[in-house]
Amino acid sequence: MRMEVEKLNTPRSKLKSVSVKHTMTTLEAMIDMHGIVKTFKNAAGEFTALRGVDLTINRGEFVSIVGKSGSGKSTLLNMITGIDHPTKGRVIIGGTDIYTDVTESQRSRWRGRNLGIVFQFFQLLPMLTLLENVMLSMDFAEMYDFDERPERAMEMLKLVGLEKFANKLPVLVSTGQQQLAAIARALACDPPLLVADEPTGNLDSKSANTIIDLFEELSRRDKTIVMVTHDPSLTSRTTRNLIIADGLLVADSNQKSLIENRNS
Ligand code: ADP
Numbered sequence: 001m002r003m004e005v006e007k008l009n010t011p012r013s014k015l016k017s018v019s020v021k022h023t024m025t026t027l028e029a030m031i032d033m034h035g036i037v038k039t040f041k042n043a044a045g046e047f048t049a050l051r052g053v054d055l056t057i058n059r060g061e062f063v064s065i066v067g068k069s070g071s072g073k074s075t076l077l078n079m080i081t082g083i084d085h086p087t088k089g090r091v092i093i094g095g096t097d098i099y100t101d102v103t104e105s106q107r108s109r110w111r112g113r114n115l116g117i118v119f120q121f122f123q124l125l126p127m128l129t130l131l132e133n134v135m136l137s138m139d140f141a142e143m144y145d146f147d148e149r150p151e152r153a154m155e156m157l158k159l160v161g162l163e164k165f166a167n168k169l170p171v172l173v174s175t176g177q178q179q180l181a182a183i184a185r186a187l188a189c190d191p192p193l194l195v196a197d198e199p200t201g202n203l204d205s206k207s208a209n210t211i212i213d214l215f216e217e218l219s220r221r222d223k224t225i226v227m228v229t230h231d232p233s234l235t236s237r238t239t240r241n242l243i244i245a246d247g248l249l250v251a252d253s254n255q256k257s258l259i260e261n262r263n264s
Pocket residue numbers: 040041042047048049067068069070071072073074075076
């Protein structure tokens with residue numbers, strides 16, 4: 001796969017940069033979560049999916065979060081992306097407390113400009129071409145001049161090796177290529193942080209490998225990546241591994257004693 005990751009740093013023409021220039025050695029927090037509790041309430045009663053999560057992820061880290069189905073992985077990611085809100089606790093992303101500094105109505109725009117999100121089932125719009133899907137995220141975030149967006153979208157597709165498929169509908173490419181297009185879309189607004197929820201969960205192992213190769217390359221180029229997976233074999237490729245069980249972080253490769261602390 002041809003990767004042209006340097007193109008990621010295409011300057012924004014009009015808008016003030018929302019990402020901060022940094023180096024891999026800067027130990028600056030990209031994500032800072034304090035005392036996160038999430039309780040769902042419905043007719044059946046209450047269920048606490050996150051029971052007190054404290055987590056700091058620094059810029060440039062490539063982090064895997066592994067846990068069984070139902071352990072709280074997606075709920076945790078939804079706290080980071082602001083798709084859902086915690087019952088208790090604070091989430092600070094790139095210095096912004098996303099639940100107090102950003103209003104509910106500003107949050108989707110904030111998300112579009114600061115985060116790239118990748119899902120297990122890609123979530124491409126089926127009636128739009130791959131190029132149009134990538135352009136759409138710039139439209140939503142109102143990033144880049146209107147006239148620049150097609151060219152920028154094409155650069156993103158080149159980055160993931162899909163330039164030949166730019167004008168195809170998602171259904172006409174493989175599932176691995178659909179996920180690559182979804183990553184191109186996630187990168188379109190040049191976010192410092194990529195969040196991926198089981199990005200390889202629906203892919204064959206070769207396509208999964210291509211996705212992880214791309215993430216590794218992006219991580220080397222200074223993107224912070226948080227990837228949820230139920231595949232422990234992927235953890236050898238990330239710089240830091242976390243394990244979540246029953247709504248608690250129970251292991252952190254940066255902090256070998258987490259389990260002992262929890263149990264003491
Ligand atoms: P994972 O992604 O690790 O499979 P989730 O974070 O999706 O797990 O879910 C964690 C737990 O919270 C599960 O028991 C799930 O049923 C519950 N849960 C998730 N979302 C909701 C919701 N909207 N309402 C009630 N319970 C939920």
